[in-house]
Amino acid sequence: MRPIILLLLLLPLIAQAKQYDFHECGASRDEAMTNLAVALVSDVISEASQGATSLTLFGIEMASRNDQLKQQVSTNLKLTDVKVKQENGQFCAYVNKAELLVSAKNYYQQSRNYKISNLPENVRPRIKTLDKWLEDLKQIRLFGILFSSEFPRGWQKTLQRQVKTLTDERSGLYPQAVVIRVNNKRSKIYLAGKTIQSGEERYLPVGEYQYRVITPGFCEVSGEVTLDSHSDEKVQVDLDDYRLPVMQLGTNKPKQVQLMVDGKRRKAGESFTIERCDGGISVVATFRDGRTQSEDRSYSLKPGADIDDYFRFYSTQDLRDLQQLADQFSSGSRLEIKYGYSYVPDEVETLAGSEFDGLHQARINYLFMNKWLRHGPGIMVAQAKGKYSGDILYNLGLQLTNVGKGQPLHIYGKVAFVPFVNMQLGVGYHEYASEDGERFIHNFPEKAGDEDEDFARDFLVARLGGGLDISLSKWVGIQLFADKSFTQEKTAQAGIGLTLKMP
Numbered sequence: 001m002r003p004i005i006l007l008l009l010l011l012p013l014i015a016q017a018k019q020y021d022f023h024e025c026g027a028s029r030d031e032a033m034t035n036l037a038v039a040l041v042s043d044v045i046s047e048a049s050q051g052a053t054s055l056t057l058f059g060i061e062m063a064s065r066n067d068q069l070k071q072q073v074s075t076n077l078k079l080t081d082v083k084v085k086q087e088n089g090q091f092c093a094y095v096n097k098a099e100l101l102v103s104a105k106n107y108y109q110q111s112r113n114y115k116i117s118n119l120p121e122n123v124r125p126r127i128k129t130l131d132k133w134l135e136d137l138k139q140i141r142l143f144g145i146l147f148s149s150e151f152p153r154g155w156q157k158t159l160q161r162q163v164k165t166l167t168d169e170r171s172g173l174y175p176q177a178v179v180i181r182v183n184n185k186r187s188k189i190y191l192a193g194k195t196i197q198s199g200e201e202r203y204l205p206v207g208e209y210q211y212r213v214i215t216p217g218f219c220e221v222s223g224e225v226t227l228d229s230h231s232d233e234k235v236q237v238d239l240d241d242y243r244l245p246v247m248q249l250g251t252n253k254p255k256q257v258q259l260m261v262d263g264k265r266r267k268a269g270e271s272f273t274i275e276r277c278d279g280g281i282s283v284v285a286t287f288r289d290g291r292t293q294s295e296d297r298s299y300s301l302k303p304g305a306d307i308d309d310y311f312r313f314y315s316t317q318d319l320r321d322l323q324q325l326a327d328q329f330s331s332g333s334r335l336e337i338k339y340g341y342s343y344v345p346d347e348v349e350t351l352a353g354s355e356f357d358g359l360h361q362a363r364i365n366y367l368f369m370n371k372w373l374r375h376g377p378g379i380m381v382a383q384a385k386g387k388y389s390g391d392i393l394y395n396l397g398l399q400l401t402n403v404g405k406g407q408p409l410h411i412y413g414k415v416a417f418v419p420f421v422n423m424q425l426g427v428g429y430h431e432y433a434s435e436d437g438e439r440f441i442h443n444f445p446e447k448a449g450d451e452d453e454d455f456a457r458d459f460l461v462a463r464l465g466g467g468l469d470i471s472l473s474k475w476v477g478i479q480l481f482a483d484k485s486f487t488q489e490k491t492a493q494a495g496i497g498l499t500l501k502m503p
Contacts, residue, residue, distance in 0.1 A: 021097035025090040032084060032093040037077040037493070040100075041142045077142045101150060104143030108151065111140055114162060116169055123173055123203050130170040137163050177201040180211055180235045187215040187239070201232075207242050211235065218242045219277035221302040245274040245305040246334050252312050252412075253287055258309070260284045276304045287313035318413050325416040325471040326408035328501035329369055330401045336365040336479060338497025342382075344432050344441075345491055352441050356432040357384045360429050361493065371401055374420065385433030391461050393426025399469075416471045422483070426461040444489045462486045466492075475501045 024039050026032035080103050083094040115132045120126045130485050144151045180189050182198045189196050190212045206229050213221040219242040225233045251257040254268040261283050266272060274281060280298050287293045301415060314322070328334060343358035365378035373396075380391040399420040403409055408416040433440045437459050443458040465483020472478065482494040 002009065005268070013315075021095070022100075022195075023094040025087065025092040027090065027095075029084050029091045029324065032091040036082070036093040037079055040095075041077055041146045048400060078139055101147055104147050104150070107136055107143060108155075111136060111159075111162065114166065116165065119169070123177070123201070124175055127173050127175055130166055130173070134163065134166055134170065137166070144321045145360070169175060174203045174205050175204045175230050176206065177232045178209060178211075178225055178227060178235070179232060180213070180237065180261070182213055182215070182237045182239065183220070184215050184239050187213050187237075189213050213239075215238050215239055215242075217244060217273075219495060221246060223283070242277075242303040244277065245301050245307060247272060247274055247281070247299075247302070247307040248309075249283065249285075250308075250310045251285065251287075252310075253315070256287055256315075257287060257311060257313060258286045260286075262307045265449055274301060274307075277301055283309070285311040285313075287311075289315040290314075297420075312412065314413050322408060322413055322416055322502070323409055324474040325399060326418070327474060327500070328471060328477060329399065329408070329416075329418040329469055330371045331369055333502040334367050334369055335500045335502060336367065336378075336497050337364070337500075338363040338365075338479060338481065338495055340380075340481070340493045340495030342485075342489070342491045342493040344489055348441070348444050348489055351445055352439070354434045354439050356434050356441065359384050359389055359432065361453040363393055363495070363497070367395060372398060374399055374422070378424070380428065382430070384431070385435075385440075387433040389428065389429035389430040391424075391426055393429030393461050393463075395422055395430070397422035397423055418469045419466070420469065421464075421466040422463075422481075424465075424483070427459055428461045428488065429459060432489075437479070457487060460487045463493075467498060477501075 001106055002321050022036060022040060024032060024035035026035045079093075079100075081095065081099045085092055085094070111133075114137070119129055137159060141156075144155055144159070177200050178184075178191060179199060180191065180196065182189060185198075187196060187198065192204065192209045192211075194202075204227055206227055207222055208226050211222065211223055217241045220311065221239070221242055223235065225235060226334055227233055247261065248267060249259050249261075249266060250270040251259070251268045257268065259268060262274075262281055278301055280299045280300055281431045282296065284295075285295045288333050291315050295311060295313075297309065299309075338359040340363060341358055342361065344356040349355050359382040361380055361382040363378060363380045365376060367374045368378035375394070375396045377393075378393050378395050380389075380393070382389040399418050399419050400409070410416045410417065431440050431442045443453050445452065445454075445457075461482045463485050465481060467479055467481030469477055469479050477499040479497040479499050481497065482492065484492050
């Protein structure tokens with residue numbers, strides 16, 4: 001009785017053990033699954049190699065050849081409905097043949113829909129679908145090897161054609177794209193030598209690509225984009241920064257000046273576009289007025305450049321008028337009537353123990369002029385809070401009456417001006433009154449121990465300065481000046497004056 005009961009108890013276990021047709025074990029779950037898949041069906045990759053060795057024995061060279069054959073076994077079979085159990089310290093994977101056959105038939109049935117016409121239109125979903133289909137076809141090939149009698153006749157050739165069709169379709173698809181956007185509908189965009197549309201996703205292999213954007217009225221835009229795996233690159237081109245250069249040229253003699261831009265005649269004041277964006281452009285301006293004057297200029301070009309320039313020429317009459325303006329500086333005699341102001345330095349006020357008002361000066365000079373030299377006598381009278389001062393002196397100066405082509409310095413041919421330096425030597429008496437008018441000083445010790453009076457220090461005049469004469473007409477001009485005293489109060493003076501050419 002006991003054996004019968006024991007048999008009945010073991011029947012479920014016996015039935016369970018028999019339902020699995022294939023099993024393999026391994027040190028881990030993954031290893032057990034791999035071993036089972038390899039045991040069912042596997043690919044064998046063979047690699048043959050040859051090697052030669054040489055040996056010299058008793059002066060005789062002997063050679064031998066070694067042939068080696070390496071084989072690698074692998075599989076891509078994916079198993080479902082696998083039961084994994086631990087047995088005797090190992091993991092064992094079990095699978096039923098009938099269940100494998102069902103899985104194989106399902107794969108084969110699905111593959112009948114693996115057609116180009118059933119692929120998604122968008123590139124990335126298309127790639128994903130193709131990769132899955134090709135992986136499924138690998139499974140079908142392996143299942144076909146395992147269950148060759150269960151598959152229809154000629155399934156291998158059908159599978160090969162299907163794999164080739166899908167592989168060819170997949171070979172021209174890439175998961176990374178370049179997108180170039182341009183803010184102009186007239187632009188032509190070239191990427192890797194082919195035309196694309198603005199905003200179009202162009203899927204390409206990993207690598208570096210050149211692009212160009214050509215638009216009427218704008219500079220060509222070019223660049224390079226690097227495409228990495230599974231990473232899109234986007235380029236935004238704002239053509240407002242790439243406008244063709246614009247040039248406008250002016251002159252003070254528009255009817256008499258000929259303007260040639262790169263050999264092409266242009267009108268003064270005309271604004272025109274330059275049809276290139278790099279390199280340089282040359283301009284030749286020619287003025288004819290009894291004699292020919294010409295000026296050459298060149299300009300660098302770049303996108304968006306605005307080139308605005310002006311050519312000024314002077315006719316013979318202009319130069320005569322200009323020379324008349326400058327004659328009062330370079331010949332004859334001239335009277336200068338000027339106002340100036342000077343102050344007492346802090347160190348003098350400190351020694352004197354009070355604050356003093358500056359001197360308001362009136363200067364009169366009578367100068368004799370030639371091309372480089374001016375000289376002549378002069379006087380200065382001044383007052384401060386009812387106290388009076390005065391100088392008798394002599395002026396000696398150098399001037400710059402002509403520059404360049406013998407012309408005076410001028411502003412647009414209308415105003416001539418002459419810079420100069422001047423030295424004044426003489427004697428004088430300076431009195432400064434305090435702000436309240438109660439005190440005054442007329443000598444100027446530099447430190448407390450100096451003598452109260454020193455003739456050379458307090459009464460000799462030595463000034464060095466400079467200024468600018470500006471002509472208003474051939475008879476009248478104005479002068480700006482400043483100078484520094486090296487005796488007396490050692491102060492600085494500045495002022496303005498009127499100049500008159502003497503007949």
